[in-house]
Amino acid sequence: MxxxxxxxxxxxxxxxxxxxxxxxxxxxxxxxxGISDHESYTISAAFENSGGLKVKSPVVVGGVRVGRVVAISLDQKKFQSIVKMKIDAQYNQFPEDTSASIFTAGLLGEQYVSLEPGGMDDLLSDNSIIEITQSALVLEEIIGQFLFKDKNTETTKKE
Amino acid sequence: MIELLTQLGEKTRDSFTKLGRSSFFLMQIMAGTMDVLRRPALLSKQLYSVGVLSFFLISISGLFVGMVLGLQGYYILSNFGADEALGVMVATSLVRELGPVVGALLFAGRAGSALTAEIGLMKATEQLSGMEMMAIDPIKRIITPRFLAGIISLPLLTALFSSIGVLGGHLVGVEMLGVDEGSYWSQMQAALDVYDDILNGIIKSFVFGFVILWIALFEGYDAIPTSEGVSRATTRTVVNSAFAILGLDFILTALMFGDI
The missing domain is CATH 1.20.5 (Single alpha-helices involved in coiled-coils or other helix-helix interfaces)
Structure with missing residues (x-):
């Protein structure tokens, strides 16, 4: 026993x-x-170019993670990238003129959406659309511009 | 020529009848599940011999696998100045692949072979037929408790393997080689997802446990009741389990993580 x-x-x-x-x-x-699925609201933002942003990329305000990207789709009329984000319900005090930008963590790190709160009294609510956006910085474009510029100066020197 | 064809036909028929017998055997095991749940003492005894006795093997192996991953990962990642990503590398490889697969291989060697030998010997010494004579169903009394115990144990052992492995990687990477502790954990937490990585790893180990136990119990039950027959059945258990684990791992990985 x-x-x-x-x-x-x-x-x-x-x-x-x-x-x-x-x-x-x-x-x-x-x-x-981290961020749980329940108790959240959805906002979306239209970017010219969402770069390497992925579903589940973080959404931060002032460095604090407040939500995540849930869907990225293409608007067929304006050819803009529509990024849908789920924001945790406890963060519900963002003014309506909040702007969204896509930044990269470090030089080669993952991309994330950063929200910059504005100053209006009306607040963002479920299914709001952020009007003021700044596209992702695409490294290739910058390098391309840099190289192109360099060549231009070289050719002018030769002349 | 005709002889060759006859042999081929015989082999095919043999393997098909074996498949049929094993599927029937599996259904009999499943049918006994409710009876075992009504008598948890049987299950507890098997959890001891299948799970508890594999505990040390799995923990020690997990520790060393994690430590080796920490060491090798550090050598490679520090070449790129990315040694902060060590935690991500160690945890991802353990949780997704090494934990389920190596855990299952060890489990097949430790518990699967023991089960085959035990049941094969029971058959050889006519204990199983003795039970039938006493109107006790040997499948419900002997086989199903072992099957359930194995399916419960392997996911737990896999979780243990992966967790201890991550701690082993921490021991080597952070304590000995000086990777930053904060980035070891925080990058790991940012990169791994509960559903995509951890739940999939656990599902893998469930599937592996199911297959290992099925093979081990069937080989024991189906063994030729001689000492040679039991030894061959034990070998077949380990070899077939290894094949099944590695083959299924590829299929499961392709289904879960890939876009094949």
């Missing part, structure tokens, strides 16, 4: 440690406590 109790205890310990490991993976390795 004592043997069975000891076995049961070890089995209990094993299952507890296993479930503990699952929790460790969820909390510490992948950070489930």
């Amino acid at each position: 004592g043997n069975t109790v000891k076995q049961d205890t070890l089995v209990g310990l094993f299952v507890a440690i296993g479930i503990g490991a699952l929790f460790f993976m969820a909390m510490k390795i992948s950070n489930i406590s």
